[in-house]
Amino acid sequence: MARTTAGTQWLLLVVCLAAAATAGAQPDSMGFISIDCGLPGPASSVDDTTKLPYSPDAAFTDAGASGNISAQYVTQQLGKRFLSVRSFPDGARSCYTLRPLVAGLKHLLRAEFMYGNYDGLGRPPAFDLYVGVNFWTAVNVSSPDAETAAEAVVVVPGDSLQVCLVNTGSGTPFISALELRPLKSSVYPQANATQGLVALARVNFAPTVATDVVRYPDDPYDRVWLPWLDATVWDTVSTAKRVLNVEADLFEAPSKVMQTAITPRGGNTSDRIKFSWSSWPQPRDPAPRYILVLYFSELQPLPGGSARQFYININGELWYPGGFTPSYLVTSQIYSISPMWGSDQYNVSLNATANSTLPPIINAVEVFSVIPTTNLGTDAKDVSAITAIKMKYRVQKNWMGDPCSPKTLAWDGLTCSYAISSPPRITGVNISFSGLDGDISSSFATFKAVQYLDLSHNNLTGSIPDALSQLPSLTVLDLTGNQLSGSIPPGLLKRIQDGSLNLRYGNNPNLCTANTCQTTKGKSKLAVYIAIPVALAVVIGLVVALFCLLRRKKQGSARNTVKPQNEMPDAPPQPDSEYMYSQSSLQLENRRFTYKELEMITNNFQRVLGRGGFGKVYDGFLEDGTQVAVKLRSQSSTQGVKEFLSEAQILTRIHHKNLVSMIGYCKDGQYMALVYEYMSEGTLREQIAGSGRSGRCLTWMQRLQIAHDSAQGLNYLHKSCNPPLIHRDVKATNILLNAKLEAKIADFGLSKVFNRDSDDHVSTNTFVGTPGYVDPEYQATMQPTTKSDVYSFGVVLLELVTGRQAILSVPEPTSIVHWVRRRLAWGNIDNVVDTQMRGKYDVNSVWKAVDIALKCTAHASVQRPTMTDVVVQLQECLELEEGHRHGGGTRGSFYTGSSSDPNFGYDNNTTECQSNDVSQTSTAFEMEHNFGKVSRMGRGPVAR
Structure with a gap:
């Protein structure tokens, strides 16, 4: 066998090292990723306690410098992963990339830090930590020998996850270890795509060994349960038997943690278990919100006649409704459904009930703060392209990190666009004077939103890719000062000729131009390329001019003909560019009425059906006896000609069973009116309040059907009508009901067209809407979107559930959204449901409807569903209610309610409505802070 040369040996070594790095970057058989940051060489270290291998970090980051902590801080008990660190003295942001992962799965993420004076400066730093593009926490290392950890439970949005350290000017960021552990999607239900949980405390009360830390393998998720025991105030209770988790357990506390518990010393029932934590505001989170999880299990059989039952209070207020009794050798949890907030300190106390013969007990506790994870990363295709470019050159x-987000950390040389509800896009790339060499990467041709591309003054070689001409937004391409060769591609020449592209290509000695590239006949190829498009442009221009001349002549002769009967006379000029049709030539297919005819139809405007911003609505009858509603514009109306014409135009072009139909219109001098189909049951607001014309009270099935009808109407406006529309004034008074209680959306005077292909929002200079229904994001940006309608619809859905108005007085004006969220903190749906329905509903259906409404009214529009999603979800609510009606009439099996009768029958017939007291004051179940109780399913709470 021939000897290998030194070069070959070096190549083999590089390949082997690359293979080792790739292998180290893979999750292990359990899906764990464990990184020993700063560990030199290819070999892993093994943790003495967990026996888990920790890989070097070279395969996860290409920045920073490795170092070792000072010998004076190395102890026998110190984990190996703390011996080395990686620091990042250069750049504002430095990141680790963890892959491959499965998008949408939940993970526990932990970063660990021990300064150990690795740099000899004796100055522990402070810096920020990000998970992807979302702020995670501020890291403040208190002393050289302190082991600091940051832990979060997050949903991974893509096939990789970045953990970034951001320099805030308070010292050089560093890290000792980074760990990622996959979780079941069912555990920690409070963590989802829009929010993550940051661990503040995880405590195992009274472990058998006082210093014993429970983690992997006792906890298969490798959570770190720290010991806590104060022998001066607590006695311990323990068992060697296994403590079981219930089916579909939402937290899966390990048995080793649940095998020990604390109880007050001496077994006195008058003594309490008390502990607390303080709120920790940060500059990026000045009003932190918290999730609390308490773990209980009875560890010893109770003697005959004995009972253990206790109350759970927070800040002196009863949290869990009623006394709680732990189960024997089975884990029970009580936890916050939604976050609590607003206090400087949270004091938890457990005290025995009057019926209890034994004091309270507790096994473990977890406290989390909540972080939003709603910031969007850069468009995935843009990220792939710019990453490939980074690697190639x-x-x-x-x-480092995401190219565009957050804005303050966008990559040098990139310009990005930021839409409200879609990922940022790269619109400009300037990497001139960057030492690029080789050919022009094909990845540049995938930037569909790039307008400006500057590759000038590098050492690029080869030809110019014609694919660059296919970039739809590109207006400037600067290739000046490279070593490019060949000729300018025909696609780019065409873009130059039509004026859509400014190509700069000077100082490329080998590039063919009009003066340097000659054909065999001496003619310039560039001249030919330019001449042909010029000739075509001239021909096309002549054809267009001839066509316009003929059209003008035809229109001139048409002016002497009779105007169509249904054309609206004297239409004013178009007031702004947002108008969707030319109002000066408004064509309406519907009947045109004179003012005299309206007087006859309405019996001289005798009966008023309602009032609105446009004016009064009158009852009327056509010649054939058809009943109609006539909306006559008041002279004092704030809605003028523009809104009238807009609504008239819209109603002639949209046709859907859940949109009100227009029969005709009147524009007679100063009089303007719209004639609608008659909706005998009036507005939804009247029906909810019990003041409708029939005086009946809506059942839950009827309310659901009304919501489903209304959602279908809005979905048609957003998705199916041409052009698509944003309503902008969805509210209970703009939803009308006919004799069959079929709902129809009305009042389109404020509606706006949007371009479905480019975006789902419009820019306006005027803020419109009704207080209580207005999307807060629209209010801040002045850009209504389809999600603005979704928000308003969510408020309407809450009105249907609660029977209350969009703004309540309890005792001061309060949004129904805030009111419902606070009351639901107890997890009892009876606290919010309209009492006029008298408990005749399927609780799971109501829970699902409320969940839909709260998602619709999320503060950030990106978190809200589309109306298409809402229609589907409401259909499922209807099916649940229908199944309940035909299934025997019991309330939901996943619910522990406050009603005395657990077996309500179901009656679909309407009943007489009672007055609904919308000014009802807070009850004991409405607390300042949001807490909840244990829940097995998302639809409703359940006691374990």
């Missing part, structure tokens, strides 16, 4: 810039 070995770009030496601050290109």
Whole structure:
């Protein structure tokens, strides 16, 4: 066998090292990723306690410098992963990339830090930590020998996850270890795509060994349960038997943690278990919100006649409704459904009930703060492209983390666009004077939103890719000062000729231009390329001019003909560019009425059906006896000609069973009116309040059907009508009901067209809407979107559930959204449901409807569903209610309610409505802070 040369040996070594790095970057058989940051060489270290291998971090980051902590801080008990660190003295942001992962799965993420004076400066730093593009926590290392950890439960949005350290000017960021552990999607239900949980405390009360830390393998998720025992105030209770988790357990506390518990010393029932934590505001989170999880299990059989039952209070207020009794050798949890907030300190106390012969007991506790994870990363295709470019050219810039987000940390040389509800896009790339060499990467041709591309003054070689001409938004391409060769591609020449592209290509000696590239006949190829498009442009221009001339002549002769009967006369000029049709030539297919005819139809405007911003609505009858509603514009109306014409135009073009139909219109001098189909049951607001014309009270099935009808109407406006529309004034008084209680959306005077292909929002200069229904994001940006309608619809859905108005007085004006969220903190749906329905509903159906409404009214529009999603979800609510009606009439099996009768029958017939007291004051179940109780399913709470 021939000897290998030194070069070959070096190549083999590089390949082997690359293979080792790739292998180290993979999750292990359990899906764990464990990184020993700063560990030199290819070999892993093994943790003495968990026996888990920790990989070197070279395969996860390409920045920073490795170092070792000072010998004076190395102890026998110190974990190996704390011996080395990686620091990041350069750049504002430095990141680790963890892959491959499965998008949408839940993970526990933990970063660990021990300064150990690795840099000899004796100054522990402070810096920020990000998970992806969302702020995680501020890291403040208190002393050289302190072991600091940050832990979060998050949903991974893509096939990789980045953990970034951000320099805030308070010292060089560093890290000792980074760990990622996959979780079941069912555990920690409070963590979802829009919010994560940051661990503040995880305590195992009274472990058998006082210093014993429980983690993997006792906890299969490798959570770290720290010991806590104060022998001066607590006695311990323990068992060697296994403590079981219930089916579909939402937290899966390990048996080793649940095998020990604390109880007050001496077994006195008058003594309490007390503990607390303080609120920890940060600059990026000045009003932190918290999730609490308490773990209980009875560890010893109770003697005959004995009972253990206790109350759970927070800040002196009863949290769990009623006394709680732990189960024998089975884990029970009581936890917050939604976050609590607003206190400087949270004091938890457990005290025995009057019926209890034994004092309270507790096994473990977890406290989390809540972080939003709603910031969107850069468009995935843009990320792939710019990452490939970074790798190909070995770009030496601050290109770490997400390219565009957050805005303050966007990559040098990139310009990005930021839409409200879609990922940022890269619109400009400037990497001039960056030492690029080789050919122009094909990845540049995938930037569909790029307008400006500057590759000038590098050492690029080869030809110019014609694919660059296919970039739809590109207006400037600067290739000046490279070593490009060949000729300018025909696609780019065409873009130059039609004026859509400014190509700069000077100082490329080998590039063919009009003066340097000659054909065999001496003619310039560039001249030919330019001449042909010019000739075509001239021909096309002549054809267009001839067509316009003929059209003008035809229109001139048409002016002498009779105007169509249904054309609206004297239409004013178009007031703004947002108008969807030319109002000066408004064509309406519907009947045109004179003012005299309206007087006859309405019996001289005798009966008023309702009032609105446009004016009064009158009852009327056509010649054939058809009943109609006539909306006559008041002279004092704030809605003028523009809104009238807009609504008239819209109603002639949209046709859907859940949108009100227009029969005709009147524009007679100063009089303007719209004639609608008659909706005998009036507005939804009247029906909810019990003041409708029939005086009946809506059942839950009827309310659901009304919501489903209304959602279908809005979905048609957003998705199916042409052009699509944003309503902008969805509210209970703009939803009308006919004799069959079929709902129809009305009042389109404020509606706006949007371009479905480019975006789902419009820019306006005027803020419109009704207090209580207005999307807070629209209020802040002045850009209504389809999600603005979704928000308003969510408020209407809450009105249907609660029977209350969009703004309540309890005792001061309060949004129904806030009111419902606070009351639901107890997890009892009876606290919010309209009492006029008298408990005749399927509780799971109501829970699902409320969940839909709260998602619709999420503060950030990106968190809200589309109306298409809402229609589907409401259909499922209807099916649940229908199944309940035909299934025997018991209330939901997943619910522990406050009603005395657990077996309500179901009656679909309407009943007489009672007055609904919308000014009802808070009850004991409405607390300042939001807490909840244990829940097995998302639809409703359940006691374990």
